[in-house]
Amino acid sequence: MDKQKIISLLPYSEPFLFVDTLEVVTEDEVVGHYTYREDAFFYQGHFKNHPVTPGVILTETMAQIGLVCMGIYLLRDKIANGLTPGMAFSSQAVDYYKAVYPGERVRVHAKKQYFRFGKLKCQVEMYNAQGELVCKGVLAGMVGKGVRVG
Amino acid sequence: MNKQERIAAIKRIVEPYVQEKAALENLNEDTDFLKDLNINSAHLVDIILDVEDEFDIEIEDEAMEKMLTVGAALAIIEEKVK
Numbered sequence: 001m002d003k004q005k006i007i008s009l010l011p012y013s014e015p016f017l018f019v020d021t022l023e024v025v026t027e028d029e030v031v032g033h034y035t036y037r038e039d040a041f042f043y044q045g046h047f048k049n050h051p052v053t054p055g056v057i058l059t060e061t062m063a064q065i066g067l068v069c070m071g072i073y074l075l076r077d078k079i080a081n082g083l084t085p086g087m088a089f090s091s092q093a094v095d096y097y098k099a100v101y102p103g104e105r106v107r108v109h110a111k112k113q114y115f116r117f118g119k120l121k122c123q124v125e126m127y128n129a130q131g132e133l134v135c136k137g138v139l140a141g142m143v144g145k146g147v148r149v150g
Numbered sequence: 151m152n153k154q155e156r157i158a159a160i161k162r163i164v165e166p167y168v169q170e171k172a173a174l175e176n177l178n179e180d181t182d183f184l185k186d187l188n189i190n191s192a193h194l195v196d197i198i199l200d201v202e203d204e205f206d207i208e209i210e211d212e213a214m215e216k217m218l219t220v221g222a223a224l225a226i227i228e229e230k231v232k
Contacts, residue, residue, distance in 0.1 A: 117198060
């Protein structure tokens with residue numbers, strides 16, 4: 001499945017789409033990029049007069065690239081047959097190391113731990129443009145049949 | 151391992167994921183993992199992976215879909231360990 005096609009199948013849109021490009025997509029790993037828009041809505045309040053990307057947005061970015069893009073790729077055959085897979089975030093444990101400011105580009109690298117019975121669990125790391133570790137953790141979600149979103 | 155020992159093993163496996171500690175005390179063959187123990191579907195997957203390790207068996211998707219109660223899990227374990 002084409003990388004651009006995967007992005008087009010993501011169930012998100014502005015202002016909550018956090019995937020610009022995908023560099024690597026295989027059964028076992030995904031690498032993708034996102035640049036935080038300087039005018040993104042959350043900078044208006046996080047923090048007062050001091051815009052920093054919220055940790056929950058960094059985690060969301062890791063989930064969209066690491067879990068959802070990989071999930072779409074893993075379910076590509078079912079999607080080709082007309083299925084619209086549901087996605088539900090089920091757990092996350094993330095540690096944060098560096099702040100990310102407006103306009104910064106990040107690289108997310110996800111490695112699959114397992115995909116069984118509809119549960120996808122990945123080890124995910126995020127790096128800034130200088131190659132420094134921003135955050136890392138283990139994320140899991142339910143993908144595929146029987147899962148509804150919205 | 152007899153049936154009571156298997157139930158005890160299942161109880162030990164599910165314990166970390168259970169929200170309803172009272173229901174865990176009364177765990178029996180009729181106990182429904184999702185409804186009675188309030189376990190979410192992602193944790194049910196973790197439980198089944200732990201059951202595979204505990205009993206050294208492999209559970210397929212079709213069998214997993216039936217493992218909604220302790221009794222159903224016991225039946226599948228019994229069939230697999232033969």
